[in-house]
Amino acid sequence: MTKAKVLISGASVAGPALAFFLNRDGYEVSVVERAPEPRDSGYAVDFRGEAFDVLEELGVLAEMRGHDTKMRGTTLLDDKGVETGRLPAEAFAGELEVPKQELTRALHRITADDVTYVFDDSISALTQHGSGIAVEFERGAAREFDLVIGADGVYSKVRQLAFGPHTGTLRHLGLSGVGFSTPDHLGLERSGLLQQGPGAALYLFGSGAPNRLTVSFSFATVSPALDRRSRDEQENAVRTAFSGFGGEAPRLLEAMSEADDFYFSSACQIHLDHWSRGRIALVGDAGYCAAPTSGMGTSQALIGARSLARNLASAAGDHMAAFAAYEEELRPYVTRNQAAGRQAATMFGGHADLAGS
Known part of the structure; x- marks a missing residue:
């Protein structure tokens, strides 16, 4: 049986986490990343609530506990x-x-042997058709995939191509x-x-x-x-x-x-009526960023990746049903996080009127 081919755009947190779960579930996974090598930058990230279950499922929870910054206040x-x-x-x-680099290093390490990573490249065009998606790249040759997932951040190229200009979202x-x-x-x-x-x-x-x-x-x-x-x-x-x-x-x-x-x-923040269009879906900041002020960006990325993978696995190849179930499951959680992000923005200098818009 031919494996379904999935392309993920973005190799920070949501992308590699999703790649791990999809590979485990039998998909042929590729990840394209515009950076020239695995991302090794960023400051501290924190985990809350259900994110610990995801880290455990990924097999890196004990490793992350070993890197605890142990902040005192x-x-x-x-x-x-x-x-x-x-x-x-x-x-x-x-x-x-x-x-953050400890998390991104671990996520790349646990996927590097089973997932195809393409660095120093980016998606330039997406054309959906009856049986898949034709993907063009800035550098590499065009390829066909069954699904494309945008995990490429607030200024997501996948979202821009599939949903329209950034200003609308x-x-x-x-x-x-x-x-x-x-x-x-x-x-x-x-x-x-x-x-x-x-x-x-x-x-x-x-x-x-x-x-x-x-x-x-x-x-x-x-x-x-x-x-x-x-x-x-x-x-x-x-x-x-x-x-x-x-x-x-x-x-x-x-x-x-x-x-x-x-x-x-x-x-x-990113606000969309739907997180998918046809064979294209979004995960993490690309689809529903809650802003750094929420303190939930990394947890939300991990939980979103697992939810999307879990719903794809249970939908028996029906990606439309899987995407709908993923959104229904996750949207209440995202809505709460985005409300917290708007409120917390005022602590760091944001305008209350803009933060609540």
Whole structure:
């Protein structure tokens, strides 16, 4: 019997997790990733609730527990750097927090022998027909698949091709920010600082790499337009937003310009009436991003991947029925996470009116 061929776009978390489950269930799985190699970047990710069951099913739960950052809590400061309170570790770290690269490395390792990975390439066209999907790539030769799954993030190429422009599905939460790392001159190992002022917040913590400080500047914006701007423009926007901050902010603004892992993004959610069209479906941030402020992105990606695979396995080849069941099962969970993401955006400088739109 010929195995059904599935192409997954995206090799971060949702994509490799889905690849593991689909391969286990007898599919021939390929993963295409625009990065030149397995992703080994990102800061800490946390797991909550049912995500632990997924990690156990993937066979990596014990390994992830071994990478626990063991965060001890976060000190709250005003915009001048004066302490105003303290938050427990669970406020940001969830039930278990690990450096993201440890999760992505594990997911790639457990799938590399059985799944075909194609790096440094991306889907350029999708044409559905009666018996499958013709897929064209930016670099590689065109191929035929039975199903295509978009697991390629907020700016998903699969979603853009199958559902239309990003502007029709992306909801900005009034918040943008930059992340980077720098030497830990404060000795913040396993603890954090959250400095809040009008329309802006600075969060820094020591975890992951020894003697390194992870820094996040977040500030109110009216659109995600800065995501597409140059680094100089992004840095200037950050400096303007934090020009009145005292404490460690001035020193960290200088460190920002020297960072070689500078990353800028806006807090956005993805809202779609349906997560599939024909033989194409979406999983994780590509289909229903709840925004980093929700604290549920990684858990949601893992749970979504397992739900999609489980429903495909039980539908006996009826992908339409499987996609419908997957959405019915997962949408209430996603709706709760997105509501939490909108609410939490205000803590980091987002506008309450935009966050609730």
